[in-house]
Amino acid sequence: MLDTVVIPLLKIAVLVNAVLVAVTFLVLMERKVIAWAQSRLGPMRVGPYGILQAIADPIKLILKEDITPVKADRHVFTLAPIMSLVPALVVFAVVPFGPDPLYYIGDINVGLLFIISVTSIGVYGIILGGWASNSKYPLLASLRASAQLISYEIAVTMTLVSVILTTGTLSLVGIVEAQQESGIWFAFIQPVALVLIFIGGLAETNRAPFDLPEAETELTGGFHTEYSGMRFALFFLAEYANMIVISAIVVLMFFGGWLRPFPNIAFLGFLDLLPAWIWFVGKVFLFLYVFIWIRATLPRYRYDQLMSLGWKVLIPVAIGNLVVTGVFKVVF
Amino acid sequence: MPEAYIPIFLFILVAIGFAIFTLMVSRLVHASRVNKVKLEPYECGIEPLTDARDRYSVRYYLVAMLFVIFDVETVFMFPWAVIMDELALFGLIEMLVFLFILVIGYVYAWRKGALDWA
Numbered sequence: 001m002l003d004t005v006v007i008p009l010l011k012i013a014v015l016v017n018a019v020l021v022a023v024t025f026l027v028l029m030e031r032k033v034i035a036w037a038q039s040r041l042g043p044m045r046v047g048p049y050g051i052l053q054a055i056a057d058p059i060k061l062i063l064k065e066d067i068t069p070v071k072a073d074r075h076v077f078t079l080a081p082i083m084s085l086v087p088a089l090v091v092f093a094v095v096p097f098g099p100d101p102l103y104y105i106g107d108i109n110v111g112l113l114f115i116i117s118v119t120s121i122g123v124y125g126i127i128l129g130g131w132a133s134n135s136k137y138p139l140l141a142s143l144r145a146s147a148q149l150i151s152y153e154i155a156v157t158m159t160l161v162s163v164i165l166t167t168g169t170l171s172l173v174g175i176v177e178a179q180q181e182s183g184i185w186f187a188f189i190q191p192v193a194l195v196l197i198f199i200g201g202l203a204e205t206n207r208a209p210f211d212l213p214e215a216e217t218e219l220t221g222g223f224h225t226e227y228s229g230m231r232f233a234l235f236f237l238a239e240y241a242n243m244i245v246i247s248a249i250v251v252l253m254f255f256g257g258w259l260r261p262f263p264n265i266a267f268l269g270f271l272d273l274l275p276a277w278i279w280f281v282g283k284v285f286l287f288l289y290v291f292i293w294i295r296a297t298l299p300r301y302r303y304d305q306l307m308s309l310g311w312k313v314l315i316p317v318a319i320g321n322l323v324v325t326g327v328f329k330v331v332f
Numbered sequence: 333m334p335e336a337y338i339p340i341f342l343f344i345l346v347a348i349g350f351a352i353f354t355l356m357v358s359r360l361v362h363a364s365r366v367n368k369v370k371l372e373p374y375e376c377g378i379e380p381l382t383d384a385r386d387r388y389s390v391r392y393y394l395v396a397m398l399f400v401i402f403d404v405e406t407v408f409m410f411p412w413a414v415i416m417d418e419l420a421l422f423g424l425i426e427m428l429v430f431l432f433i434l435v436i437g438y439v440y441a442w443r444k445g446a447l448d449w450a
Contacts, residue, residue, distance in 0.1 A: 008339035012346050062354070065363045070371045071384075082351040089347040093340045106339045113410060114340075135373035136384045143392050150399040157406045164413040225374055230358030234351060304449035307395070311447040315402070315438070319431060322409075329416060330424045 011105050015092055023240040024054040029285075030292045037296035058233070066229025069133065076132035081227070081234035084125025087118045088241035095248050096173045098258045098276035104173065111172040112164065115249065116157055119204070122238065123149050126213075126223050129235065133226040142223040144303065145213035149204055151307060155314035156200035159193045162318075162325040163253055166190060176257035183263065187254040192321045194254045196314055201246035203310065205239065208295035212303055247287035248280075255283055394446055405434050 028043065028050065035042030043050030068074055094111040096104035108114060123146050130142020164170060166189060167178040179186055187194050203210040214222035224235045251257060258276035262268050301309070373380045412419070412427055419426070441447060 004335060004338050005342065008342055009346070012339070012343050016346060016350060062358045063362055065365065066358060067366060067370060069373055071373055078355070082348065082355075085351050086344065086347040089350070090340070090344050093343040105343060106336050108336050108340070131385075133373070134384050135380070136375060136386075139384050140388070143388060147392050147395045150403075151395060154399060154402045154406065157403060158409075161406065161409045161413045164410065165416055168414060168417055170410070170414060220374065220376065229362055230355055233358075234354070307449045308447065311398075312442070319435065319438075323428065323431065326416070326424050326427060330421050 008105055011102075012093075015105065016089060019089060019092060019241055019244065020237070021054075022244060023237055024058060026240050026244070026288055027057060028054040029288070030295075033289065033292045034296045037293075061233040061236075062230060064229040066231055069135065069226050071134040072226065073132040073134065076128050077226075078231065080125050080129035080132055081231045081238070082125075083128060084122050084238040085234045085241070087121040087125075088238040088245065091115050091118050091245045092241075092248075094172060095245070095252070096176065096257065097280050099173075099176075100276075103258070103277055107171055107173045110170050112160060112170045112175075115172075115245070116153075116160065119242065119245065120153065122242065125235075125238065129227070130223040133223075135226050137220045138223045138225045141213045141219040141225070144219075145206060145223055148206070148210065148212065148306060148310075151310040152200045152203040152210075152314070155310060155318045156197055156204065158315070158318040158322055159196040159200070160253075162193050162322045163190055165322075165325045165329055172252050172257075175253055176259065179256045180259055180263050185254060185256045190254065190321075190325070192317065194250070196318055196321070197250060197253070199314065201250065202291070202294065203306070205242045205246055205291075207243065207291055209298040209301050210306060211295075211300060212306060215300060243288060243291055244284065247284045247291070250287055251280065251283040257283075391449060398441060398446065401437070402434070405430075 031053075032042040032050070043053040046052040046056045068077055091114075093105045094108060094114050096107060098104075101107070126142050126145045126149075130138040130140075130145075133139065163175075163186065166186060167175045169175060169178065175186075182189075202208075206213050213219070216222075219225070224232055227235060256263060258280040260268070260271040260274070260279055262271075373384065408430070409427065412423060416423055
């Protein structure tokens with residue numbers, strides 16, 4: 001009872017809180033980095049250098065008026081943000097923050113498959129949200145968003161297969177351990193896969209340059225145009241939690257997860273003074289910074305360009321990468 | 333190892349509970365001053381004339397169909413990739429045949445214009 005229920009519940013409570021805090025500070029980080037990229041200061045009013053903005057924003061969102069449009073389907077309208085948030089949080093159940101069972105909630109032998117399938121459920125939240133709003137912009141945006149998500153999912157899933165070929169396991173702990181054994185981050189063994197998954201991850205989290213579902217010049221606010229208050233906040237939370245998930249997957253599969261840089265060089269052993277989870281979180285935030293950096297740098301794609309990039313470039317490259325990996329695996 | 337899934341099941345319950353709890357708390361404390369115009373669908377200031385649930389481009393259906401085909405085929409590759417060490421050359425040739433059939437379908441869809449969005 002203690003081992004199967006109480007301790008996991010404690011870990012879940014810590015993890016959910018950590019994710020929520022990470023999301024609020026990620027939003028602040030995004031505003032700051034984009035402000036600096038545009039020679040502005042960003043939020044400065046709340047607390048020193050605007051640090052307390054991360055606390056002020058959630059409080060504001062809770063207190064904001066939360067309206068349900070008259071034409072909306074009331075129940076589905078409330079269900080959609082929940083369906084969007086729950087998968088984004090549940091994925092963290094299999095993300096290992098360190099080598100020890102203390103640092104993860106469950107290490108299941110189909111971890112990667114679990115992540116792929118659970119994150120896919122988030123699409124339902126977007127479709128239902130746009131449909132239940134019964135308004136033209138959200139409906140169009142939700143169709144766009146779901147078409148975009150499923151298009152890039154094929155390329156990402158195929159690329160994951162080539163990474164699994166290199167590791168021979170679906171367990172995320174196993175993937176990091178395989179990198180420790182081979183003494184090299186998979187980023188150097190599977191560079192093409194890294195690029196594919198990173199581009200696919202940007203598209204699946206609706207981030208710039210693929211943020212068409214939220215293209216404000218065409219579709220006002222995207223699929224959550226009609227949402228306000230806390231229900232909007234849940235969508236928002238889900239989007240940023242998904243960003244953290246994608247960064248975590250990239251770090252676990254290609255950058256050695258919780259391992260320090262150069263895990264096989266003994267002379268750099270002093271790097272182990274930092275605990276494993278700090279290395280992991282640090283790497284994840286480095287990638288989140290890259291996400292924000294890309295948003296500050298690149299302009300938005302056009303929709304037909306986006307679809308043809310997904311279907312005509314990424315999928316053939318993913319198939320090619322899979323075949324090359326398979327042949328290499330057998331020949332060498 | 334079904335007991336490994338108990339924490340994950342708990343996590344799902346906690347996540348659902350968290351989402352519902354925050355909505356309830358917000359319902360208790362948030363402001364509420366509604367009027368007729370505020371509750372209308374948003375259309376950039378124009379009064380909505382028609383219902384939003386209109387017909388839309390068939391392309392979205394096409395993308396969804398293609399997704400189902402390709403994604404299911406990709407899922408077949410997962411078990412193959414995991415036990416590739418044991419299958420060796422036989423497994424590789426088997427999967428190359430499978431991929432070849434997949435690519436034929438892909439090229440067909442491309443030539444038919446199913447992947448073009450204009």
